[in-house]
Amino acid sequence: MEGKLFNIQKFSIHDGPGIRTTVFFKGCNLRCRWCHNPESIHKENQIEFYPEKCIGCGACYQVCAAGVHYQNVYGEHQMDRLKCTGCLLCAETCYSKALVGVGLNVDTTYLLNSILEDKPYYDNSSGGVTFSGGEAMLQIDFLEEIITLCKNKGIHTAVDTAGCVPWSYFERILNVTDLFLYDVKAADSTRHKQLTGVENQLILDNLYRLSDAGKEIIVRIPFIPGQNEDQIEEIGNILRHLKIIKVEVMPYHKLGNSKYKALGLKYELHQTQTPAEETVDKAVAIINKCGLKTCKT
Ligand code: SF4
Ligand code: SF4
Structure with a gap:
């Protein structure tokens, strides 16, 4: 079976524990105003x-x-x-x-072999493979096949998702996914729609169900000045009731901005500045107060 990717990142250290290969799927159903991977948005080359x-x-x-x-x-x-x-x-x-x-069309045999090349590094660092995007779960048939193959080879598996897919998609990969990296961008649904193009009810429902299923979850909160700073406390209040290993606050950065121009796309947040360290620390402290282990990335 073939899937559509835009990158296979070796020696990744920011997408789950240890040394990992991060597989970036192409295509996303959210339109986050700050997206730093604009090449991930559309599935087409x-x-x-x-x-x-x-x-x-x-x-x-x-x-x-x-x-x-x-x-x-x-x-x-x-x-x-x-x-x-x-x-x-x-x-x-x-x-x-x-x-x-x-845009890369790859089949599961090619991708598995590429992932297996670095298995000694995963084994020595408690690392593994992370399927990210874009939204990896939009290609659920391909994802289910490749993640099952990885699991059968004894590789630790993680899925990085915005969670805006039917719960039945999660059910198909629950038993072969060791860790979910789950994005939460706003607590208020109307605000979520303004920032990402979709409401957050399905996303939060899926998060509650994942927590009830006892899956390991790291929640990731993008911290975007002028966009969702005022949502942090309410996000903490939602998360405090769930079984979450850790919360990662991810401050806004400008590293992807030049790609918008290169792709002929318009970037809306060119006036937005990277937040000061103290501001991010305050956000971390707010989440910490909710009894959640929190760090910034
Ligand atoms: S611009 Fe490049 S990718 Fe697009 S049709 Fe022409 S040759 Fe193909
Ligand atoms: S004209 Fe410029 S963009 Fe086109 S092939 Fe030559 S170097 Fe590349």
Whole structure:
């Protein structure tokens, strides 16, 4: 079976315990205003364009049958992205890496072999594999197959999810998932919809059910100035009733901003600043007060 990814990150240390391979699925059903992986949002292949690297060789104009690449009246390289079929040929042709293709079709045999390459590191560090995204659970057939194969090989398995999928999807992977990394972005449903495009009822229902099922859960809260700072206390009040191993507060950063431009996407939060350390510490303290082990990442 084939799945659609955008990256396989080796030696990851931020997506669960120990040294891990993080597998990033392409495609997401939320539209978080601060998303730092904009290449994860759409399931289709995409092209990133970095004009500062372009040497003007014209190879992409030649190879693109859809006529996406053209020069405007000022001689500047432009892309008519609506015509793009996602074949990725231009990125393969671009010698200077001004064009970067985003999107990998992989089958479970290839992916399992890639994950197994680093098994000695997982074993020596209590690490494993994390399936992330995008939203990995949107490709539930593929996820169920690969995570079961990993589990059968004795690899610790984690799924990083925003939880906005039917509970039946969780049921299909409950027995083969050791740890859930579960995003909670706002307590108030109306605010959640403003920030992510969806309400949070299904997300919280699934979180309660996971907790009732006795699964290991680490909750991750993105901390975004001007967006959800005022939600922290209420999130803590929700989480205090659940069985959560740990809460991770993840401060806003700007590392993904340049990718929006490269993908031809609009970024709404370009005025937002990285929060001060003390502000993040206050958020951590608020969650701590709810009796939850909390850290910042
Ligand atoms: S192939 Fe790459 S370097 Fe050549 S014109 Fe196209 S973007 Fe520029
Ligand atoms: S991915 Fe294919 S269709 Fe899209 S711009 Fe490149 S060559 Fe053209």
